[in-house]
Amino acid sequence: MASVPDQQHDHELLSPEFMTKLEQLEILTRKIFVGRTKGERRSKRKGESVEFADYRNYVVGDDLRFLDWNIYARHERLMIKLFMEEEDLNVTVLMDCSKSMDWGDPNKGLYVKRIAAALAYIGLVNYDRVSLYGFSDTLAHEMRGVRGRRLVSQVIKFLQDIPLEGGSNLSAVAKSFAIRHRGKGVVILISDFMDKGGYADGIRYLLSRDLDLYVIQVLAPEEIDPTLRGDLKLRDVEDEDLAEVTISQPLLKKYKQNLTAYCQDLKNHCTRRGISYLFTNTRVAFDVLVMSYLRQRGLLR
Amino acid sequence: MSFLNLWAFWITAAVVPALLILYFLKLRRREEAVSSTLLWKRAVQDLQVNAPFQKLRKNLLLFLQLLLLAAGIFALARPIVESEAAEESSLIILIDRSASMNTMEEGQTRLELAKEQAVRLVKTLNRTGSRWFTFGGAKADTRVMVITFADRAGVVSPFTTNTSDLVDLIRNITPTDARTNMREALELAEAYTMPTRKGVDNAPISPEQGSRIILFSDGRIGDLEDLVLRGGVMELRLIGKQRANVAITALRTQRNYETPEMINTFLQVRNYGPEEVTTDVSLYLDGRMVAARSITLAAVPVHAGSDPTTRPTGPTPVEGSVVSLSFPGQLDTGGVLEARLAIDDALPTDNSAQIVVPPPVKLRVLLVSEQNFFLVSVLRGLPLEAVDLLKPDEYENAAPDKLERDGRSLYDVVILDKHNTERLPAGAYLFFESVPLIEEISVGEPLGYHAMMWWDEAHPVMRYVGLESVIASSGLTLQAPEEAEMLVEGPAGPVLLRYARDGRHFMILSFSVEKSTWYNRPSFPIFMYNVVRYLGRGGAVAESGPIRPGDSLRIPLPAGESKTTLTRPDHTTVELTADAGGVAHYGGTHQVGTYVVSPGIEGRDRFAVNLEDESESDIAPRSFALIGGETVEVGRTIETATPEIWRWFIAAALLIALIEWYVYNRRVMI
Numbered sequence: 018m019a020s021v022p023d024q025q026h027d028h029e030l031l032s033p034e035f036m037t038k039l040e041q042l043e044i045l046t047r048k049i050f051v052g053r054t055k056g057e058r059r060s061k062r063k064g065e066s067v068e069f070a071d072y073r074n075y076v077v078g079d080d081l082r083f084l085d086w087n088i089y090a091r092h093e094r095l096m097i098k099l100f101m102e103e104e105d106l107n108v109t110v111l112m113d114c115s116k117s118m119d120w121g122d123p124n125k126g127l128y129v130k131r132i133a134a135a136l137a138y139i140g141l142v143n144y145d146r147v148s149l150y151g152f153s154d155t156l157a158h159e160m161r162g163v164r165g166r167r168l169v170s171q172v173i174k175f176l177q178d179i180p181l182e183g184g185s186n187l188s189a190v191a192k193s194f195a196i197r198h199r200g201k202g203v204v205i206l207i208s209d210f211m212d213k214g215g216y217a218d219g220i221r222y223l224l225s226r227d228l229d230l231y232v233i234q235v236l237a238p239e240e241i242d243p244t245l246r247g248d249l250k251l252r253d254v255e256d257e258d259l260a261e262v263t264i265s266q267p268l269l270k271k272y273k274q275n276l277t278a279y280c281q282d283l284k285n286h287c288t289r290r291g292i293s294y295l296f297t298n299t300r301v302a303f304d305v306l307v308m309s310y311l312r313q314r315g316l317l318r
Numbered sequence: 319m320s321f322l323n324l325w326a327f328w329i330t331a332a333v334v335p336a337l338l339i340l341y342f343l344k345l346r347r348r349e350e351a352v353s354s355t356l357l358w359k360r361a362v363q364d365l366q367v368n369a370p371f372q373k374l375r376k377n378l379l380l381f382l383q384l385l386l387l388a389a390g391i392f393a394l395a396r397p398i399v400e401s402e403a404a405e406e407s408s409l410i411i412l413i414d415r416s417a418s419m420n421t422m423e424e425g426q427t428r429l430e431l432a433k434e435q436a437v438r439l440v441k442t443l444n445r446t447g448s449r450w451f452t453f454g455g456a457k458a459d460t461r462v463m464v465i466t467f468a469d470r471a472g473v474v475s476p477f478t479t480n481t482s483d484l485v486d487l488i489r490n491i492t493p494t495d496a497r498t499n500m501r502e503a504l505e506l507a508e509a510y511t512m513p514t515r516k517g518v519d520n521a522p523i524s525p526e527q528g529s530r531i532i533l534f535s536d537g538r539i540g541d542l543e544d545l546v547l548r549g550g551v552m553e554l555r556l557i558g559k560q561r562a563n564v565a566i567t568a569l570r571t572q573r574n575y576e577t578p579e580m581i582n583t584f585l586q587v588r589n590y591g592p593e594e595v596t597t598d599v600s601l602y603l604d605g606r607m608v609a610a611r612s613i614t615l616a617a618v619p620v621h622a623g624s625d626p627t628t629r630p631t632g633p634t635p636v637e638g639s640v641v642s643l644s645f646p647g648q649l650d651t652g653g654v655l656e657a658r659l660a661i662d663d664a665l666p667t668d669n670s671a672q673i674v675v676p677p678p679v680k681l682r683v684l685l686v687s688e689q690n691f692f693l694v695s696v697l698r699g700l701p702l703e704a705v706d707l708l709k710p711d712e713y714e715n716a717a718p719d720k721l722e723r724d725g726r727s728l729y730d731v732v733i734l735d736k737h738n739t740e741r742l743p744a745g746a747y748l749f750f751e752s753v754p755l756i757e758e759i760s761v762g763e764p765l766g767y768h769a770m771m772w773w774d775e776a777h778p779v780m781r782y783v784g785l786e787s788v789i790a791s792s793g794l795t796l797q798a799p800e801e802a803e804m805l806v807e808g809p810a811g812p813v814l815l816r817y818a819r820d821g822r823h824f825m826i827l828s829f830s831v832e833k834s835t836w837y838n839r840p841s842f843p844i845f846m847y848n849v850v851r852y853l854g855r856g857g858a859v860a861e862s863g864p865i866r867p868g869d870s871l872r873i874p875l876p877a878g879e880s881k882t883t884l885t886r887p888d889h890t891t892v893e894l895t896a897d898a899g900g901v902a903h904y905g906g907t908h909q910v911g912t913y914v915v916s917p918g919i920e921g922r923d924r925f926a927v928n929l930e931d932e933s934e935s936d937i938a939p940r941s942f943a944l945i946g947g948e949t950v951e952v953g954r955t956i957e958t959a960t961p962e963i964w965r966w967f968i969a970a971a972l973l974i975a976l977i978e979w980y981v982y983n984r985r986v987m988i
């Protein structure tokens with residue numbers, strides 16, 4: 018599979034070739050949610066699709082059109098035929114658009130936007146209700162309830178226009194999301210999780226809404242294997258916090274140990290709560306991530 | 319432990335604040351943006367939490383740097399450890415500062431080496447006097463006395479326990495070019511150690527008590543044969559190991575008697591080294607080269623295993639190692655002749671020699687006599703510029719400008735034959751059977767036939783003059799003050815007197831030559847020659863021979879001057895005051911070179927001091943033992959006897975630097 022985000026597609030979130038590949042995919046959920054309108058997902062509710070589901074006794078007031086006259090003829094009992102209902106799915110992408118995402122080579126922010134675009138495209142193609150949120154320390158940018166393939170260009174423009182700025186405060190963002198977002202469905206949280214306030218609170222807020230939560234952690238290769246040397250004053254791009262370090266072999270070793278432990282910690286935290294966790298490095302080709310890793314995680318089919 | 323270079327600690331005062339300032343002016347760090355400092359801070363904290371000595375660790379590098387600095391400074395201060403146990407209560411240090419101690423040994427003179435070793439010894443012995451930098455507890459003081467000697471001995475420091483004073487005093491010992499005379503030093507040392515008081519039972523306290531003498535010398539001591547060590551132990555610290563030296567051992571000039579402007583210069587050059595030497599000898603007159611010659615001097619083979627008990631002053635000259643040269647020349651004025659060797663050897667002092675050549679002198683003599691055939695004929699035979707004759711009454715009545723100028727006689731010598739006079743302008747006078755009419759000299763009963771009893775053969779006037787068979791038929795009995803010098807003694811007291819007063823120099827003979835058997839003896843013209851030369855040159859003809867360092871100068875001053883300024887070879891000046899005879903004396907001739915007085919008498923205002931000493935020029939160190947007592951030789955090298963441990967401090971500094979490097983690479987700091 019060719020590497021898609023090469024030079025000529027640097028600013029393009031999705032290339033046309035990649036879109037055609039994405040059309041074969043759909044977003045899966047391990048739970049069955051009640052949708053709002055008719056869609057292509059099976060609903061908990063019994064409804065009007067052509068697929069038979071069950072029988073039940075007739076009670077006064079039921080629509081006579083759904084009586085099974087064959088049963089009545091054989092057993093003289095009034096039974097109502099129930100059919101499967103198909104409804105739409107809420108797909109929500111929460112992506113971290115803080116200043117720290119505008120960093121790394123390849124850039125973490127662009128990478129995240131690409132993932133969001135791909136997921137949104139898949140959702141739109143499958144008539145899912147897609148909501149996009151870009152957050153930094155507040156839930157600053159949102160595009161809610163988009164449905165239908167024709168809105169793809171609008172979604173991509175929205176994603177492109179989100180600036181990468183501000184600090185990150187996952188718990189505040191998750192709280193306001195939980196309050197505002199009523200529907201249920203799949204929520205995909207994409208961030209680097211380098212939040213000084215911690216991620217546990219945020220994840221708890223999201224879980225409280227009984228959502229099917231996916232967590233994708235995106236890190237730049239410079240974060241995974243720092244190439245820094247010498248006596249440095251490290252400046253945090255988000256909060257201008259300074260750290261004076263002298264890079265030494267033991268320090269680098271310790272840093273990597275800490276990073277591994279941090280990611281492992283996040284993964285355990287998620288796994289324990291039934292959340293799917295995926296770690297990715299922006300050096301991993303984006304199409305490989307979408308076509309292979311996300312499918313392996315069960316988010317896409 | 320004590321230190322040789324205390325000034326090194328002053329560096330601390332300068333360097334430590336600088337280091338602290340540098341340390342606190344922290345490293346200027348490059349700023350680097352990262353996505354989050356979260357993990358970095360956590361990593362740094364983790365490392366710090368895990369590291370031992372967290373508080374120390376923050377300043378560990380500073381601490382190490384200070385340690386490094388301390389080690390370096392300690393090394394600079396040249397610490398020495400006490401390797402010497404001083405059981406004695408007192409110790410005498412003798413330091414030789416004679417000419418041979420100026421020999422260069424690897425960049426330092428022997429005297430400097432000796433001083434340095436003495437300083438070490440002193441610092442090792444006494445630890446209480448050296449104030450705060452002394453480590454270890456106080457211990458019994460050893461009183462140390464320091465005597466330095468060359469031709470004369472001097473007490474540098476009487477018995478004291480104050481180490482810092484001793485060190486200063488020892489370091490201030492100045493070199494001289496003088497010969498070695500250790501007897502005086504030993505006598506001084508004994509004078510201080512021999513108890514003057516008696517013990518309780520009225521018995522003298524044994525001088526063995528704590529009289530250890532440590533001698534720092536190269537063993538080139540001229541008067542070894544006469545030295546006796548009365549009790550006690552002498553340790554000899556032999557300094558130096560150079561042997562090669564070439565020296566001018568003699569420089570003389572002689573004017574031709576008949577034609578005084580012809581001058582002959584004699585020069586002796588000797589090689590003491592174990593290698594053959596070819597060098598140029600050049601002769602300078604007042605700084606201008608007048609002659610040069612190349613000479614080759616044979617080597618002196620090293621005597622294997624020189625026996626320390628042998629006492630001769632150096633090996634006998636090997637064939638060819640001594641070269642005598644003679645430079646004939648012409649010089650009708652006075653000047654300073656200097657001979658130089660174009661060689662650079664260990665002892666530069668004896669590579670040049672100077673001699674002051676007085677201008678050729680022809681004397682003017684006035685004979686005051688009725689008539690004296692003998693005197694006239696002898697005087698006519700002498701090489702004089704002029705001999706004038708005056709009758710006694712002519713002399714008394716002569717106009718002053720014929721006899722004197724500025725209160726000084728126009729004649730170099732005035733001879734008065736049987737004529738007592740009061741007319742005595744400053745000058746030199748020879749009286750025959752007469753006396754100057756001055757208070758101090760008086761005449762007693764006349765004397766009949768008499769012979770001469772004794773005469774001073776050593777005096778220049780009496781040189782080669784024998785008076786064995788001289789009998790005078792009559793004579794005066796002279797009475798003179800005690801300071802008058804008696805040259806010839808007769809049965810009734812002095813026959814020939816020398817007396818100087820108020821710028822006048824008298825030579826008084828109590829009999830007349832024609833009234834004695836002397837007139838036909840060969841000794842009479844010799845006497846006349848001697849006495850005219852002696853008086854005519856201010857009475858110092860014989861003294862214008864070689865002057866050695868340490869000899870005192872006798873400087874006649876022009877009439878009317880009582881003060882003069884002497885310029886030494888190193889261009890320092892000394893004010894001198896003349897004594898009653900119009901002569902100034904100066905004893906500080908420790909340096910070789912030319913000493914110049916101003917104002918001075920023309921031709922007698924310069925004095926050349928030369929080493930010309932075989933014992934000093936032979937610089938090979940020589941061990942010896944003295945008669946009596948016990949002489950122990952300790953250390954024969956130019957290295958120190960007291961170990962210096964600065965190398966350990968340098969090693970420690972290196973180690974600390976390594977640790978610092980390791981820590982620097984391991985360290986983690988915010």
